[in-house]
Amino acid sequence: MTADTDATGENSGELMVDVRGVHKNFGTLEVLRGVDLQVRTGEVTVVLGPSGSGKSTLLRSINHLEKLNRGYVSIDGELIGYRRSGSKLHELKEREVLKQRLHIGFVFQNFNLFPHLTVVENIIEAPVSALRRPRRAAVDQAARLLERVGLADKADAYPRQLSGGQQQRVAIARALALEPKVLLFDEPTSALDPELVGEVLDVIKDLARSGTTMIVVTHEIGFAREVADTVVFMDDGLVVEQGPPAEVLDRPRHERTKAFLSKVL
Amino acid sequence: MDTATGTPAGTPPVPPSAAPPTPVPAQASAPAGVRTGVLTSTEDLAALKVVPARHHWRWVAGAAALVVVAQFVHGLVTNPGWDWDTFFLYLSTDTVLKAVWVTLQLTAYGTVLGFALGVVLAFMRLSRSAILQTVAWTYIWAFRSIPLIVQLLFWFNLAYLYQELGVGVPFGPVLWSFDTMNLVGAMSAAVIGLALHQAAYAAEIVRGGIISVDGGQLEAAAALGIPRPRQLRRILLPQAMRGILPNAANEVISLFKGTSIVSVMAIGELFYQVQVIYGRNGRVVPLLMVATAWYILLTTLLSIAQYYVERHFARGAERTPPPTPLQRARSFTRRMRAAAATGGFPR
Numbered sequence: 001m002t003a004d005t006d007a008t009g010e011n012s013g014e015l016m017v018d019v020r021g022v023h024k025n026f027g028t029l030e031v032l033r034g035v036d037l038q039v040r041t042g043e044v045t046v047v048l049g050p051s052g053s054g055k056s057t058l059l060r061s062i063n064h065l066e067k068l069n070r071g072y073v074s075i076d077g078e079l080i081g082y083r084r085s086g087s088k089l090h091e092l093k094e095r096e097v098l099k100q101r102l103h104i105g106f107v108f109q110n111f112n113l114f115p116h117l118t119v120v121e122n123i124i125e126a127p128v129s130a131l132r133r134p135r136r137a138a139v140d141q142a143a144r145l146l147e148r149v150g151l152a153d154k155a156d157a158y159p160r161q162l163s164g165g166q167q168q169r170v171a172i173a174r175a176l177a178l179e180p181k182v183l184l185f186d187e188p189t190s191a192l193d194p195e196l197v198g199e200v201l202d203v204i205k206d207l208a209r210s211g212t213t214m215i216v217v218t219h220e221i222g223f224a225r226e227v228a229d230t231v232v233f234m235d236d237g238l239v240v241e242q243g244p245p246a247e248v249l250d251r252p253r254h255e256r257t258k259a260f261l262s263k264v265l
Numbered sequence: 266m267d268t269a270t271g272t273p274a275g276t277p278p279v280p281p282s283a284a285p286p287t288p289v290p291a292q293a294s295a296p297a298g299v300r301t302g303v304l305t306s307t308e309d310l311a312a313l314k315v316v317p318a319r320h321h322w323r324w325v326a327g328a329a330a331l332v333v334v335a336q337f338v339h340g341l342v343t344n345p346g347w348d349w350d351t352f353f354l355y356l357s358t359d360t361v362l363k364a365v366w367v368t369l370q371l372t373a374y375g376t377v378l379g380f381a382l383g384v385v386l387a388f389m390r391l392s393r394s395a396i397l398q399t400v401a402w403t404y405i406w407a408f409r410s411i412p413l414i415v416q417l418l419f420w421f422n423l424a425y426l427y428q429e430l431g432v433g434v435p436f437g438p439v440l441w442s443f444d445t446m447n448l449v450g451a452m453s454a455a456v457i458g459l460a461l462h463q464a465a466y467a468a469e470i471v472r473g474g475i476i477s478v479d480g481g482q483l484e485a486a487a488a489l490g491i492p493r494p495r496q497l498r499r500i501l502l503p504q505a506m507r508g509i510l511p512n513a514a515n516e517v518i519s520l521f522k523g524t525s526i527v528s529v530m531a532i533g534e535l536f537y538q539v540q541v542i543y544g545r546n547g548r549v550v551p552l553l554m555v556a557t558a559w560y561i562l563l564t565t566l567l568s569i570a571q572y573y574v575e576r577h578f579a580r581g582a583e584r585t586p587p588p589t590p591l592q593r594a595r596s597f598t599r600r601m602r603a604a605a606a607t608g609g610f611p612r
Contacts, residue, residue, distance in 0.1 A: 063488060094493060102490040112485035116503050116581040125499065126489035158581035178489065 015077075016041045016182055016213045017062065022071035024057055031057045033237035034071070039182070039230070042211040046224040046245075049234035050260055055217040056109075058234070059184050062215070063104040064097050075103060076181050102130055105175030105183040110191050111167045113159040113174070119146070120155040123174045131178065138177070145173040149203050165196030169203055176207075183207065185216040221264055225249055233257045351551035355542060356558060364538035365559050371524040371534060375459035376517050382460065383467025388497075390472055401468065408465035414526055416462060420454035421530050455527040459520065466516055474509030475501060506578040514571040518564050525556075535559055 017039035024032040031054045039045045047055045060066045062073050064081040072089075073080045080100055082089040092100070113122050123145060124138035133141075146152050149169040159167050168188055175183060185204065189197040201223050208214060208227045218224065224231050224245055231248040233240045235256045241248055252258045341347060355361055389401035408416070424445040431442035449457070478501055486496040525536035535556050543552040576589070588596065 065484060065488060098487065098490045098492060100490075101488055104488075106485075106488035108481060108485060108488075110481060112479075112481040114482065114485070114500055114504075116578075118581075126491050129495045129499070130490045130492060160581060160583070174489070 014040045016043075016075065017215065018074045019058070019062065020071055020073075022058070022061055022073065023069045024054075024061055024066055025069050031237055032061065035234075035237070035239055037215075037232060037239065037242075039213060039215060041213055043213060043229045044208045044227050045215045045230045045232060046228035047215065047217045047232045047234060048219070048221070048224060048260070049240075053234045054237040055234050056186050059106075059186050059215060059217050062184060063101050063106055065106075075100070078103075080104075098130070102126075102178050103181045105178060105180035107168070107171050107175050107183065107185045107188050109187040111159070111164075111171045113167055113171055115159050118156050118158055119151070119162075119170050122159070122170060123177050126174070127177050141177060142173070145176055146170075148176075148206075149173050150199075163196060164192045165199045168192065168200045172200075172203055172207075182213040182215065185214065185218070187217050187219070189218065189220060219264065221249065221261070233260065235260070346550060347554065348548055348551040351546075351548045352554050352558075355552060355555050360538055360542070361535070361555060361559070364533055364535045365563075367532065368521070368524050368534040368536075368559075369563070371455060371459060371527065371532075372517065372521040374456045375463050375520050375524070378456070378460035379463025379520070380467045380471070380513070382464035384471050386464060386468035387471035387475060390468065391475060405465045405468055408462055413458065413462050413523065414529060417455060417458040417527060417530060420449065420458045421451065423449050423454065451530045451532050455524075455530055455532055459524070459527070463516065463520055467513070470509055470512040470516065471505070473512070474505035474507070477508040478504045503578060507575070507582065510571065510575050510578060514567065518567055521563065521567065522560055 015038055017037065019035055019037040022032050022035045023030070033054075035054070035058055037045070037058070047058065049055050057066060061068055062075075062080070064073070067081065072082065078100065079089075081092055081097055083092055083096075084090075114125070117125065120139060120142045123142040124133075124135065127133040127138040127141070128135055143152065143155065146155055149172055151166060151169055151173070154162060154166065154170070159170065162170065168191075172188075188204065189200050192200065197220070201220065204214070204216065204223075205227055216223075216228075228245045230242055231245045232242040233248055233252070233254070233256075240256050241252065241254050248257065249261065252261060386401045386404060389397040390405075392398060427445050429442045430445050430449075431439035433439035433441070482500055482504065483496055486500045491500070524534055527534060528537035528540065531537065539552045539556045543549045572590070
């Protein structure tokens with residue numbers, strides 16, 4: 001295990017996200033039962049699977065919103081949630097984990113925008129308070145990001161004055177403001193009306209084309225086919241199969257993948 | 266006003282409840298105005314005058330209520346027992362004003378210290394440390410269990426228990442010491458008592474506000490790497506304030522009136538002073554009315570302040586902020602004037 005840790009950052013270079021043997025229990029319920037996942041820089045990985053298969057928990061484990069019971073996660077060669085010294089792993093304090101999370105953007109299913117702050121205040125909050133960026137510069141950057149997600153005119157609106165699709169696009173801009181190394185999307189379109197799904201997926205596609213490293217948990221098979229470099233199918237806390245979309249989606253090898261796809265396609 | 270004619274310039278108002286959104290096809294061909302009560306087309310309806318439903322019994326009930334109110338006011342004015350001359354004589358004398366000031370001070374100290382300690386206790390109860398949780402829980406349990414008046418008398422008699430108070434190393438040598446009698450006078454005893462009592466209730470109110478904030482908010486803040494103190498101050502507390510404020514205002518107002526309880530310690534607050542005066546001149550009722558008038562006036566001011574503070578913390582919570590009373594009054598007079606012009610009350 002330690003040999004792998006060393007290899008992660010230095011030898012492969014391109015490896016951005018490395019998930020090894022991750023286990024997570026909630027009480028007696030085993031949600032993740034030994035998950036491995038590797039994502040290379042600039043790659044888009046789409047995670048599919050039935051409800052309760054552990055997709056969201058995996059994503060939350062990657063940025064340490066969930067503590068792991070076993071296994072480890074590293075981003076760009078840096079172990080998340082722990083510090084290695086000699087043969088020991090020291091659990092990091094909340095303050096240090098918060099610093100690590102600055103490199104990991106997270107977009108929630110239900111947006112979780114701060115309702116009492118305007119759109120621009122939502123976006124600049126983390127850059128100003130955590131990165132100590134000057135307010136002026138943060139506001140300029142927020143304006144550019146809002147332009148990019150097509151909401152340049154909504155800077156001073158409050159989140160509740162926006163549609164679901166607009167809120168999610170603000171949430172994406174907020175995550176991008178920290179210039180993260182990897183972006184994690186936890187079912188970004190599941191809380192949206194069908195007609196609003198497209199505008200959010202378009203923004204994510206645009207990010208994919210610009211070479212952002214992303215892991216997207218979703219039920220949008222069409223999106224997976226179009227954008228994913230790798231499709232990962234999870235069931236019952238394990239990765240059942242993974243590969244290019246053409247393989248996993250069109251010629252699935254496992255019965256469980258076939259059964260799932262036959263229901264959603 | 267152009268509404269007086271019932272057909273102002275521009276589009277005539279279509280009563281939303283009377284007009285169907287689309288013409289009814291089956292009846293659209295019927296000639297207009299042939300039979301009453303039959304819908305013909307939207308054009309015909311738009312030209313009709315709307316007669317609002319009359320609520321006669323509502324007016325009867327309203328009149329009856331007004332009679333009762335009039336009787337009460339009449340009693341207040343004519344009954345010599347109220348002795349309004351004495352009331353106005355004492356309402357703003359120096360003694361009473363000074364007493365009002367003491368009452369306000371007690372309220373302010375009790376509120377500020379009580380809520381400061383209350384916030385600390387609330388976070389202790391929500392902390393992951395079992396020790397802090399238990400200590401906070403026990404404090405709240407104890408101070409909610411002891412009647413305020415008993416507690417105040419304990420503090421008033423502190424010198425009986427501890428002749429000297431000192432600062433030093435716990436269980437070790439004392440560095441500075443003070444005579445309890447001099448340090449804790451009646452006023453400080455009252456402030457300590459009120460603040461400690463208030464803190465127990467404030468803690469639960471603040472905790473209630475905090476746990477009412479959606480957990481996703483702190484999760485999002487954590488995912489963005491926002492430092493923990495900033496998460497609490499900038500993300501959590503402003504949202505918790507919406508839940509905290511109505512209850513906190515209740516507490517402040519009840520503390521304000523509750524200060525009258527410290528009259529047992531012979532502190533010259535409003536109620537004590539009024540008692541002293543009527544003890545001398547025997548005019549009990551008008552002097553009680555003096556105190557009542559001040560309590561009502563200041564509670565009114567607190568309620569108004571509450572409204573605007575709540576409005577401030579409601580930003581972003583609704584698509585459009587609720588109107589201020591002034592805006593509401595303006596829109597009311599506008600509606601009444603329009604009603605007077607069209608000869609009917611607005612629906």
